[in-house]
Amino acid sequence: MNKMNKMKKVFQIAFFLLMAVSVHAQDKKAKALLDEVTAKVKSYDNISIDFKYSLNNAKENVNQDSKGSVVMKGNMYVLNFMGVTKIFDGKKTYTIIPEDEEITISKYSEKDDNTITPSRLLTFFNSGYKYAMDILQNVKGRKIQYIKLTPIASKDQRKEILLGIDSQTKHIYNLIEVGKNGTKTTLTVNSFKTNQPLSKNQFTFTESKYPNYYINKLD
Template identity: 35%
Template sequence: MKKLYLGTAFLFMGLISFAQQRDPNAKAILDAASAKFKSYQTVTATFAYANQNAQGKVMAKKSGTINMKGDKFNISFGDNKIFSDGKTVWNYDPSSKEVTVNNANKSESTITPQKLFTDFYSKDFMYVMGNDSKVGGKAVNIIIMQPIDKNKAFSRLYLAIDKASKTVTSATIVEKSGNKTVYSVGSMKTNAPLADAQFTFDQSKYPGVEVVDLR
């Protein structure tokens, strides 16, 4: 699993003033990564995420697999699963034997898994270049992003984009409290056949599960 260690770099990056910037160099890298991802019919990837407090202590770690096809996706981490057919989202929690059902939010401000790899940055963020780094020994560009909406719960988003493959390898979300969530992409397989049925929740496979419809 590839992992990005930014360490004390955040102390220096935090001093960068955006001043409503959209750095053209950063945009070119983001656009290239977006175009590369959009060229795939399907994507299957392993991932890991870690929650850290403001002092950098890891509070929780999880890993899983994500499948994406168009605006559809499913995510598995442990026994927890999330399904979306692009219109509806089912969130299955085995500990409570419950699945909650919501409408998929397609607003510009919502970051879906697909948007994280494509053009979510186009309207809602300012962005500048950070210092280059390495992930798993590979050179990456760091893009520092700041939401235009100051009411967001997070203040910064750091994307690591592989210079050679033009793919997103890591995303670090920094909350206003200083807590961080780090998502790291591991292996990635593209254009493998994925049946549409795997992006919806099949209640017959989960007997005894309570369905909580919040739509």
């Protein structure tokens, strides 16, 4: 999995964590808990998360760990992962790759299924899963309640997703995604901060900061 694909994948997972999931009722307790998480997240003006991302496949002898961070306010965000920065200002997405001195700029379109935004992910995860309460685990004194999401579509390459929620704070602790090929990806929230003082230019792309970069405008 190359750097951009990994970033795209973790970005999807990161916003799944941020926005929780509002899914159709199959397990009342699970739905009630997810609704609490969603309400808690929506009550904040902004959210800042530091996370750890792990990819493991024993069969292929693959073990990779990476760290990242994301800041979100409304549908705007700044994601830093694997040396790449992704900014969405509500209209355009800016992908900045210092290693290649390249910036890709693309417009957001609600009709584009490949566009990744919080609202798109809410719609994406809104259906297509069976879900139920899973184990309650004690992690360093914190009670983490897991909800198991099982994809309905047989062609989905994911076997299941385990979403860990802190029972006290109603914040997401981690997400474990298990693939049918044995690959397991885990995203763990190391730091969850809310309503932080942000710069007025927090979600603004400033081209003058990158004088020697090649800028690729897709639209």
